Amino acid sequence: MPAPQTVIPLWRDVRVLRILAQVIFVITLVLVANWFYTNLSRNLGRTGIHVGFDFLHLTAGFRISEGISFESTDSYGYAFWVGIVNTLRVIGIGILLATILGLVAGVARLSTNWLVCKMASVYIETIRNTPLVVQLFFWYTATFLKLPNVHDSLELPGPIYLSQRGLALPVPHLTEHFSSWSYFLVAGLVLACAVYVGRRRYLQRVQRPGFPSAWALITFLGTSALGWFLLPRSPIAWEVPVLSRFNFEGGLQFTPEFAALLTGLVVYTGAFIAEIVRGGILAVSKGQKEAARALALNNLQVLRLVIFPQALRVIIPPITSQYLNLAKNSSLAVAVGYPDLFSVANTIINQSGRAIEMILFIMGSYLIMSLITSAFSNWYNRRIRLVEH
């Protein structure tokens, strides 16, 4: 005979309680949100501001000196777009340079050379422990703006010119012979593929390790070099910046604002990446290195085939979060007056008074960047994850 069914009272039934708790939570949230909303609409009504996105078509009336061309007759919406492009530009170059600097500094900190190790430590400990915005301000007002006048600018080999007006670099440009050279490039690519496949098959047959990709690279470089020398004039030439009356013309030019922001971000993020790289290399157990040495691999092979693949697995997740930090920190451009998306939006708010819409735009843009980066990093993590059998 079954036990008599005891009816659980409603207020002690876990299922009911769970739903009740969530309903109460949602109601509280809605009430709070409603309170904020009423305040907002009352305050807006009092000050006569209205919310909407129609202002994006209005004429901006200010100029942006940096990035894709922008006239003061263009619209607010286009101004914001110019800001986004400027942000992406600094993020792209910044990530590349910060990774290189971080790798070098991280390896240097593990160096057996006492002096090199100490120099890397001093760099990392100084930079990591001071605020980025102070550093940016230092790079801008105390370094780049203190450079000599454009007429007696510093000339570095290249020629690279450094002056108050920023940085002027030579830039490669294509001459009229480039189209004939491109045939050589295509031929080189095809040849390289063939060499790669053939060499790889051969290595598999004789069961030996080797570098088929290096062979392919040499083939490609050889073919293109051949083309370069056969042509009457070189297909790529350097366009050198030339000093005209007021400023440099030609070549690649960076404003002091861009140069300061980029230097600041790269130096700051590089220090953090260096610590990650150091941690990653230290995380590979010593036995791995010793075993690899015992198998008679040389130093470079140990680093390339044993240490690095394992370190990479530890390094990649924190490094992507550093890239994300760099992207977010690029909003500090407003401190040095580089027109990135935050600083352009700031100007738009000052001119049009549309704070709410623009803040939504700013946050939305950064959120999208973050989501894309974290999606990519999740995908990459899954790919290189240690498969345990």
Add this chain to the structure above:
Amino acid sequence: MQNREILPPPMLRIGPLRWLKDNLFSTRYNALLTFLAVVFLYLTLHPTLEWVLWHARWDAIPANLKLFLVGIYPMKDVWRVWVCVYWILLLLGLSGGLWGRLAREAALIVGSGAILLLLLPFSWMERLWILGAVLGLFGGLSIGWLLRERKSWRKDVIILWALSPLIVVLFLGGLPNNPLLSPVGTNQWGGLMLTFMLAIVGIASSFPLGVLLALGRQSSLPVIRWISILYIEVVRGVPLITVIFMTSIMLPLFLPAQVRVDQALRAMVAFALFTSAYIAENVRGGLQAVPRGQIEAAKAVGLSGMLTTFFIVLPQALRVVIPANVGQFISLFKDTALVFVASLLDLFGMAKSILANPDWLGRDREVLLFIAFVYWLFTYFLSRMSRRLEKALGVGER
């Protein structure tokens, strides 16, 4: 055999020449590296040192020291800042005496820093104040050392630490209708003091919110979980500067018209909102580190869900995440410099406004290096302590 003393391995005595060979010239490649490093150091250090010693005009710093430290806080009330400093130093000394090891080391480092300050050319009045700070610290240290056997004092000191932010805010902000502690609005706070206040109030107020968010993220109730996740991910996806900007512009719009919130408070709200998301992620790590057996055991003993969370899970989880949260405090301390978008005059804002003064034109390097050094001093000290704390707590060694 058993009783034979185990001797440590023989110490190697290495002469300076041998040291040079081992560390700088062990291989040909290393020698080249050393040479390049020396050349680089000479090229960079030589002009820098020459500038620091001969060309730099450091006069802007002693002349504006009061502005750098407390901003435009009324001169007649500066003693209140000192009292707060004494209070903190006394607590630090007490903890150093009671706990020993790490706390004592921190107290001794701060104490020697204060003694070093005495050597700098301050006026005798300022020296007297600093001397008081040194005496307070070492007084606390000796009292704590005398009381070190009574364990009950430790709990009292922890409670005093927890109450300190409130006491300090009350003391600095003052009370209405009080002749001794006349009210000083936060718009008069500035300099290093404001930097510290922003960081401390920010971390103290974000901590409860962060713990709640972490619990919400681990909750089995889907609505609460999803809203916590949404909040955490959105806040972590945007730069701090935009959050400060948002609260400085929009907070008044979201509140009733009669409520007036000044800029410093808006910035603190921004720090609390922003940091809580990061704290939540740290705490989540701690929650996940608590072994399942603990929860199951608590359930078996008959504790309810609430009691399990507050008396079994959280104490263990929070202990694990102390170093991570100290790290969060350090980065918050650095990030306070971002309040320049709300035009607050913290240490960095003060430096900017001094540099904008025509009297101090062209002192950018000197002033910026000085404030960078001040930031560095505190951050480096804190991060060293946090690293030691991590070792002392044995986090990551289980």
